[in-house]
Structures are given as C-alpha cells and as structure tokens.
Amino acid sequence: xxxxxxxxxxxxxxxxxxxxxxxxxxxxxxxxxxxxxxxxxxxxxxxxxxxxxxxxxxxxxxxxxxxxxxxxxxxxxxxxxxxxxxxxxxxxxxxxxxxxxxxxxxxxxxxxxxxxxxxxxxxxxxxxxxxxxxxxxxxxxxxxxxxxxxxxxxxxxx
Amino acid sequence: xxxxxxxxxxxxxxxxxxxxxxxxxxxxxxxxxxxxxxxxxxxxxxxxxxxxxxxxxxxxxxxxxxxxxxxxxxxxxxxxxxxxxxxxxxxxxxxxxxxxxxxxxxxxxxxxxxxxxxxxxxxxxxxxxxxxxxxxxxxxxxxxxxxxxxxxxxxxxxxxxxxxxx
Numbered sequence: 001x002x003x004x005x006x007x008x009x010x011x012x013x014x015x016x017x018x019x020x021x022x023x024x025x026x027x028x029x030x031x032x033x034x035x036x037x038x039x040x041x042x043x044x045x046x047x048x049x050x051x052x053x054x055x056x057x058x059x060x061x062x063x064x065x066x067x068x069x070x071x072x073x074x075x076x077x078x079x080x081x082x083x084x085x086x087x088x089x090x091x092x093x094x095x096x097x098x099x100x101x102x103x104x105x106x107x108x109x110x111x112x113x114x115x116x117x118x119x120x121x122x123x124x125x126x127x128x129x130x131x132x133x134x135x136x137x138x139x140x141x142x143x144x145x146x147x148x149x150x151x152x153x154x155x156x157x158x
Numbered sequence: 159x160x161x162x163x164x165x166x167x168x169x170x171x172x173x174x175x176x177x178x179x180x181x182x183x184x185x186x187x188x189x190x191x192x193x194x195x196x197x198x199x200x201x202x203x204x205x206x207x208x209x210x211x212x213x214x215x216x217x218x219x220x221x222x223x224x225x226x227x228x229x230x231x232x233x234x235x236x237x238x239x240x241x242x243x244x245x246x247x248x249x250x251x252x253x254x255x256x257x258x259x260x261x262x263x264x265x266x267x268x269x270x271x272x273x274x275x276x277x278x279x280x281x282x283x284x285x286x287x288x289x290x291x292x293x294x295x296x297x298x299x300x301x302x303x304x305x306x307x308x309x310x311x312x313x314x315x316x317x318x319x320x321x322x323x324x
Binding site: 009012019023031134139142 | 264284285286287288289290291292294295298299302305306309312313316
C-alpha cells in the first residue's frame with residue numbers, strides 16, 4: 001500500500017516537472033510571437049496605418065483607418081482594432097472595431113470605418129486607437145491604447 | 159548499497175545545485191555586471207525605468223537573492239531524508255521561492271500583478287497605455303506549485319508512517 005502511494009506521489013512529482021517545462025515552453029512561444037509582431041509594427045511604422053476619408057456632399061464625415069499587421073511569430077494571433085473619435089470632454093462621437101485571426105508567416109489588415117454626422121463633426125477633437133494581439137489559444141495578450149489629438153487640418157476643416 | 163544510494167543522492171543534489179545556481183544566481187548577476195560594463199545598456203535601462211517604470215536591475219537583484227535562497231533550500235531538500243521536517247520545510251521554501259521568481263519575471267518586477275501588467279508610457283506629452291496579459295501562465299504556475307506542495311506534504315506524511323529501512 002505504502003509502495004503504491006509512493007509510486008503515485010513520484011508520478012505526481014514527474015507530472016509537476018513536465019507541467020513546469022510545458023509552461024516555460026508555452027511562455028517562450030507566446031512572448032516571442034508577441035515580441036515579433038510588435039517589432040514588425042515598430043520596424044515599418046510608415047506601413048502600419050492607412051487612412052482614407054473626408055466630408056461627404058451632405059457634410060457628414062466618413063473615414064476608414066486600416067491597421068496592417070504581420071505575424072512573423074510561431075503561433076496564430078487574434079488581433080482586434082478599435083477606434084473612437086472623442087470630443088474635448090471625452091464623449092465618444094463615433095466608434096468602430098474590427099478583428100481577425102492571422103496565421104504565422106502571413107499578413108493581415110483590420111479596417112475600421114467611422115461615420116460622423118455633420119452635427120457632431122465640429123466637436124471631434126481627438127481619436128483613441130486600441131490595438132490588441134492575443135495568442136496561445138487567445139489566453140495571452142498584449143494591448144496598447146494610443147490617444148491621438150486631431151488637428152482641424154487632419155479632419156479637413158482647416 | 160547504502161553508500162551507492164547516498165552517492166546518487168549527492169550527485170543528483172549537485173546537478174540540481176549547479177543548475178539552480180547557474181540559472182537563478184549567476185545569470186542575473188552576470189546580467190547586472192554586463193549591464194554596468196556596457197556603454198549602451200545603462201541608457202536603455204534608464205529609459206525603461208523612467209518611461210515605463212520597469213527597473214530591470216532591481217528585477218535581476220531580486221531574482222539573484224531569491225534564487226540564492228531557493229538554491230540553498232533545494233540543496234537541503236535533496237540531501238535530507240523525506241521523513242525529516244527540515245526536508246519538508248526546504249521543499250516548501252524552494253517551491254514558493256520558485257513561484258515568487260516566476261511571478262517577478264512575468265510581472266516585470268511587479269509580483270502582485272499576477273501576470274496582468276498595466277503600464278503607461280509618456281510619449282510626446284501623450285499617455286500611451288499598454289497591458290501585458292500573462293495571467294493564464296501565472297494561474298497555471300500557482301496550480302502547479304500548490305500541487306507540488308501537496309505532493310511534498312503527502313511524501314512527508316507517508317515517510318513518517320514508514321519504518322526506517324536503512
């Protein structure tokens with residue numbers, strides 16, 4: 001009986017060691033994937049975003065912001081892109097989001113189209129971009145929130 | 159036969175000691191030494207500390223100190239009989255210090271974050287917030303360490319009930 005218990009405890013000890021190794025391997029792959037994706041974002045900043053938009057004849061504002069992302073890591077990534085246009089007091093005037101799964105070695109793009117009615121357009125002062133990358137079965141993630149003050153010229157009201 | 163088992167135990171303890179001391183003591187100290195000798199690294203570390211609030215040197219010092227205690231505890235655990243209370247205490251200390259080092263590393267110095275790190279960087283008078291979410295690994299490691307502690311306790315209790323064979 002005691003020998004059986006001892007064998008069982010020995011097996012549990014081995015299982016704990018294997019679990020340690022698996023956690024370290026999973027961390028290494030996840031962190032390397034996140035680092036490689038963020039590294040490509042900082043390596044090609046000019047290719048990171050593309051913007052197109054302007055006023056419509058009715059005076060409303062339509063704009064599309066595209067985030068280009070390269071997955072040069074080891075694991076699939078699930079990326080989310082959220083954009084909000086805010087007033088000077090922080091009220092959300094328009095918001096949109098996009099999400100996509102990108103396999104290793106491929107590129108992807110996430111686009112958010114925002115429409116602001118002419119009545120609210122003059123109140124737009126800044127934008128907030130939220131970029132999120134999740135990997136390892138979406139259990140591990142990195143997200144960044146970037147506030148961007150918008151000049152009247154950038155919005156076409158200059 | 160008795161001395162052969164003892165030699166094996168010493169050999170296993172020595173291998174464990176060299177590995178633990180190398181990874182958790184020598185490596186962080188070597189990093190500290192190299193970062194002070196290099197001309198480029200201190201600038202990067204200062205920037206990390208002031209902009210992001212991550213003190214890499216402090217992380218290395220904490221890992222080296224906790225690593226030294228953990229290495230000692232692990233050596234005691236490997237060299238003592240599993241029926242002794244010292245063995246149990248050493249195993250518990252070693253497991254908990256291992257968990258502390260792990261949480262310190264994945265929390266970039268913030269153990270209390272439990273792998274969910276929320277930071278703000280100031281870039282051109284703008285506050286850019288970022289979140290590093292490794293709490294799955296923190297939770298997984300807590301579960302593994304709790305399992306290890308239970309195994310250690312059960313080993314101690316079963317060894318206590320056994321008659322000494324040697």
